[in-house]
Amino acid sequence: MSDNQRIKNFKAFSLIELSIVILIIGILVAGVTQSSRLIRQMALSSARALTQSSPVPSITGLVSWYEPTSEKSFDEIEASDNSTISNWYDINPTSSNKINLTQTDATRRPTYVANGLNGLPSIRFNGTNNYMQTNGFIPEFNSPTFTFFAVTMNAIGSAATHKAIFCTRYGTPSFVRGWVMYSYNNQYTLFWGNGSLMWIDVYGQPIINGTSDVLSIVYDGVNAVFYKNSANPATRALAYVLNTLRASSVGSNTACDGADNFFFNGYINEIIIYNRNLKNDERQDVEKYLGKKWAIKF
Numbered sequence: 365m366s367d368n369q370r371i372k373n374f375k376a377f378s379l380i381e382l383s384i385v386i387l388i389i390g391i392l393v394a395g396v397t398q399s400s401r402l403i404r405q406m407a408l409s410s411a412r413a414l415t416q417s418s419p420v421p422s423i424t425g426l427v428s429w430y431e432p433t434s435e436k437s438f439d440e441i442e443a444s445d446n447s448t449i450s451n452w453y454d455i456n457p458t459s460s461n462k463i464n465l466t467q468t469d470a471t472r473r474p475t476y477v478a479n480g481l482n483g484l485p486s487i488r489f490n491g492t493n494n495y496m497q498t499n500g501f502i503p504e505f506n507s508p509t510f511t512f513f514a515v516t517m518n519a520i521g522s523a524a525t526h527k528a529i530f531c532t533r534y535g536t537p538s539f540v541r542g543w544v545m546y547s548y549n550n551q552y553t554l555f556w557g558n559g560s561l562m563w564i565d566v567y568g569q570p571i572i573n574g575t576s577d578v579l580s581i582v583y584d585g586v587n588a589v590f591y592k593n594s595a596n597p598a599t600r601a602l603a604y605v606l607n608t609l610r611a612s613s614v615g616s617n618t619a620c621d622g623a624d625n626f627f628f629n630g631y632i633n634e635i636i637i638y639n640r641n642l643k644n645d646e647r648q649d650v651e652k653y654l655g656k657k658w659a660i661k662f
Contacts, residue, residue: 407483408433411657418653421457425511425640428454428463430614432485432633438476445478449487452496452614465496465614474615474632481517481576481631482659491519491527491629495616508585513636513650515658517576518547519629528617528626529579530635544620545579547571547628552579554590556600569596576631578654578662584641594651594662633658 411433420429431437434455442449450473452465467473474494480486489495516529529552531544546553552569569579569592580591589599613619614635617626634654642650655662 408485411482411484414653414657418657419646419649420636420653423638423642423646423650425638425642426456426458427510427637427639428635429456429637430454430465430635432476432480432487443476443485445476447476448473449476449496452487463498465498467494467496477631481515481633482657484633484658486631486633488631489615489628491627493624493627495613495618495624495627497613497619498611509639509641510581510583511638511640511642511647512545512581513634513654514545514579514632515576515634515654515660516547516552516579516628517631517633518571518573527628527630528613528615528620529628529632530612530614531617531620532612533620544617544626545581546626547630552577552590552592554581554588554600556588569598576633576658576660578651578658578660580647580651582641582647591647591651593655593660594648 412435415431415433420426430452435443436455437443437453438449439451441447442451448470450467450470454462454464456462472493472495474490474496475488477486477488480488512530514529518527527547529545529547543554543556546555550571550573552571569577569590571577578593580594582589582591587599587601589597591597611619614632615628616624618624634657636650636654651662654660
């Protein structure tokens with residue numbers, strides 16, 4: 365065989381080898397991609413099962429429940445990665461009167477992140493102008509007591525200034541009575557409206573940026589008790605009764621003062637509200653469900 369023939373055979377063989385290598389790499393990449401999708405789908409199915417079997421609806425007094433894994437939580441077209449959310453639907457199965465969160469302005473909508481906290485869908489608020497709110501009177505929350513749960517994660521470096529996670533206004537005018545949960549000065553802080561233009565800093569819970577937490581507030585009509593990850597309760601006596609809820613906002617202070625400000629930067633993944641002060645075992649049951657679902661260790 366001539367040298368030229370050997371060179372031609374070598375080139376041809378090399379091209380065949382290269383094609384095989386490219387094919388193998390393609391198969392491996394496709395396999396990894398498919399495996400990742402399968403893992404995410406399994407995690408989503410597990411989260412949905414946890415949601416379905418959770419103690420949340422079996423505890424009396426459930427007002428509203430917002431979470432991002434249910435097929436009923438969002439419009440189908442918006443439940444895809446990096447889509448913005450116009451409606452976050454209340455999945456409370458105990459009431460036909462759903463208290464949905466909405467945002468009609470497309471430029472202010474939070475973002476659906478398919479692979480967020482614990483590999484599950486998460487709702488990302490950008491810290492600039494994203495928020496959602498309820499509209500009008502909510503009779504189910506016309507109560508002098510309540511229990512509130514939220515699963516949140518601050519973005520890195522976002523906790524040093526006011527960032528409203530949840531705000532509720534009571535009464536018709538702004539600042540009459542209400543409360544707002546902030547990330548502020550590197551703490552989760554509950555501010556309580558005192559019936560004038562003043563807000564009382566009730567107490568704080570430390571924040572570690574980039575980590576997720578289960579936050580709980582139990583108000584019995586006299587004392588508000590604030591928990592972070594089911595521990596270190598802080599208590600403050602309050603001098604008045606809250607009732608006649610008019611509006612609430614998630615991700616900003618909008619419902620409380622009517623202005624667009626104090627936008628939260630990070631994930632707000634789940635919110636659960638009851639119209640009574642839960643017993644300790646009931647509160648702990650809900651916290652355990654949230655901790656397990658979002659892989660938050662207590």
